[in-house]
Amino acid sequence: MVSSETGSSTESAAVLDRDGVRLTVDDAVATVTLTNSAKRNAQSPALWRALAEAGRLLPGTVRVVVLRGEGKSFSAGLDRQAFTPEGFDGEPSFLDMARGPEAELDATIAEYQEAFTWWRRSDIVTVAAVQGHAIGAGFQLALACDLRVVADDVQFAMRETSLGLVPDLGGTHPLVSLVGYARALEICATGRFVHADEATRTGLANLAVPGAELDAAVRDLVAAVVAAARDAVVETKALLQGAAGRSYDDQRGAERAAQGRRLRDLAGLGD
Template structure:
């Protein structure tokens, strides 16, 4: 049976009331990621206790995550993991089907009712950058280095990061960041909307805790309505979004009136 506190050898989970902290724990390899880790993240998100109000994603050590474990791209790959080279040698359709399962480790966090906060330090490259983008909010340390390096390998970001990236910074800047693979530092990340706030590394934990406390101070029902409402606003037509606004408000007003009565 899987240990709930360690659903993967390189992942730990800690619950404190309404807050769930999910930590990448392979600091010796800068929290390099593998497909089994993505599947574990997907399982965590899709089975999240509805009483959890805030999820914190973080990484141990100097880096949030240096991205895909490059050993995955060597012949034979990593023991116990999906053989990426063999997968690529099959049909394009089969590869796409396999990647769909990996993507859930990232995309599923947008669907949970809890607000997801990423605390990001050091390198967040490729899959690491995309995991940070899977969160609703990002607190970054001043040493942060964000980069999409997939294009340099002849690939594209494929773990759910393209949608959030374009939504946050716009098409032309997203294209430039991905095509060049350059690093985006803390100050630029805040300036272009990739991060909510940048703080000295030693203040990252405390600043994240302050943000979590502020989120928990908001009325639970309103916050649970707010996240999907704002997410749906991206790319939504005006009338559809107006319908969502009034429907959410109707539910909240009814709940307040019922409780008062």
């Protein structure tokens, strides 16, 4: 029996299922699902720790990770309870954090960022399946992935400035890389919505489809990635990730080195 989520077996056991995050693994494909649809998958420090743990728990067999959200929204962003005096149970409120030592505040934000960083690992390809709202932290989580397939009802928005904050969960770098500085600044400063047509036109999304076709489109993309030779995809991803920081000549050198490794491996001369 095949799941509508990723094409994986419905019998796949959950490797992790807590704090609004569920990780399931079926051989080469893992699925990370945000499961608190009642709150439109609003995010919290507990959810961020669970996301970071999901990255640490990935078996070595995994080649592709699909990120999705249950319900009508991918993720409506940060749970506003973080800004109340009481905060979350067992957690310091953001207001209390701000009153503490600067070094502790920096370390806490760095811990939160870990939930958004592992998606760029060169040994996996990550795909966000995004429907409905992807706001603030939700937008940044979608940006953390390598690829984004969106439903035609998607609404991206970076609303941090309306709260007197900045996007601090790793989203600024990929946003600028995808759409350029001027458009990224305008999106962040105004907090406006970016819909499916603009997302595909500007490179925020690889593909936009009707909502009913989102799961099938993601399955097709995952199958195409898995069909390619794993080591070739890993080397290619690393080349592309480093391209912006290299000169043209340096990039050609990196290509030669990577191709040399691939040819030696194919000839049975690898390490």
